[in-house]
Amino acid sequence: MKRDLDGGGPPESGAPGDLIISVALNPALDVTYTVPDLVPDTSHRVTDVVSRAGGKGLNVARVLRQLGAEAIVLGLAGGAAGEQIEAELATAGVPARFVRLDAETRRTVTVLGRDTATVLNEPGPYVTAGQWESFRDVFAQRVRAARVVVLSGSRPPGVPETAYRDLVAIARAGGAETIVDTEGAALRHALTAAPTLVKPNAHEAADLLGRPVRTRDDAVEVAHRLVRLGADAGVVSRGADGFVAVSGGAAYDARAPERVAGNPTGAGDALAA
Template sequence: MILTLTLNPAIDMNYKLEHLAIDQVNRCGHVIKTAGGKGLNVTRVLKCVEADVLATGFLGGKTGEFIADELDHAGVAHSFVPIKGNTRHCLAIIHEGNQTEILEDGPSISKQEAAAFLQEYDLLLDRATVVTASGSLPKGLPKTFYQQLIQHAARKNRKFLLDTSGESLKEGIKAAPYLIKPNQDELAALIGEKADTEAELIASARRLAATGVKFIVVSLGKKGALGYFDGRAFIVEPPKIKAVNAVGSGDSMIAGLAYGIDRGLPPEEALTYGAVFGTLNAMEERTGYVDRTQVESFKRKITVRTVD
């Protein structure tokens, strides 16, 4: 089973406007409300390909009830820990080819709620093979919380895929997760210098691998991704596509990586599934969705090359 963590979920509200009029009334007839958060995007994509997946995290208030109901309606297994605070909203306004986002901070997690989550998490780890953790930490949790979760997973020999940024990523790396997926800017922040060429990217990945991270994936956007595993580097390149909605493609890549790792595939093939899921998601209007019937045929269009 793949266990997905969404510690700061949200109701994602997507408003599509032909034109955003500042300081005026804007009426919208195209509104999409979904159970959101990076980890839930991962969950939905895994559900699309019929993987054995279960979602956990924190939920509170009426917004939390909405998310639980949405997951139940979609047939997604979940075991969230209840909190006193209200789960947040996140607003995305699509207008004139742009996307303007307004993101609430979300609730503050108490020490008692954090302890309850750790207890539930340890029980779920007994059933899991792979763990994914995506997105920001909610207020109230220490920056070392992902580090704690990685250590708990390591004690039970579970592979932990960490997709976060900033201090949470820096602290998380200290516990040597199985996989991290920084983009080039996040990689530069971790290493302390920019990496633009393939040689520079590999050198940076090698430095991170020395900290104990087994599998490093550097997201390169439309160009695909660079993987570094056990001293070997490889580039996975998707074909050119007409993107419809790229939101959630990074989360979809994590879903593909988890899917491949859970099946015991070699790192190159696991990253190939990551590229497939990420690209297929960009071809859909819905966030966190891939067409299962296209996965294997699209996989044959992915180029994998070894880099010296």
């Protein structure tokens, strides 16, 4: 059974305006357990539990809304976890429309111990061919009113490797610019559709370089390669060392004037936003 949920947002057609679409093909319910100390092969008493709607597409939309942008999430969701994600976005005032799946939306589990963080990422629910086609139809309708589309994160089982390539092509045909933040085969396919900007992090970019991205020069080399492979601009984020960007044949190096304390999770999503 499939059900489309519309959390509000802009009209489905018309000339592109200021709308930004953030695509969330594989959102997650992020569950964090805190324990005094994480010790393998033992039982643990959890001292704190936090659950929150997560995944790169949702993180991007949250930051965009905080910046005052008009943004909507388009994605896939199912089960009780999917309903919790929808409810949280509605409470936060983030418009969303999900194609409903029969299977349960994934969870990510993070166990925080003393100076340690262990993360378990589920693969995500299986998406049927019909459900994927329904999402493409929703996307094609909505993108006609969008100025920019952000395509970020992993693909759940059943969604083809060419998914981001196909969505970039649909967005371009609708007049929207595109930002792609993914890795591996999905990234390589997306580049063939000529996205406006591609933004892997240093770890993800290593696959394109064929070796670890350790230095600024390595990152610049990857950014140039992203452009040669089809992107108008290439950005490689380097964590606390900032990011490099290549556009129009010129290379740029940007970093914060000082390091910011705190949990770096989602920093790359904030950069995409």
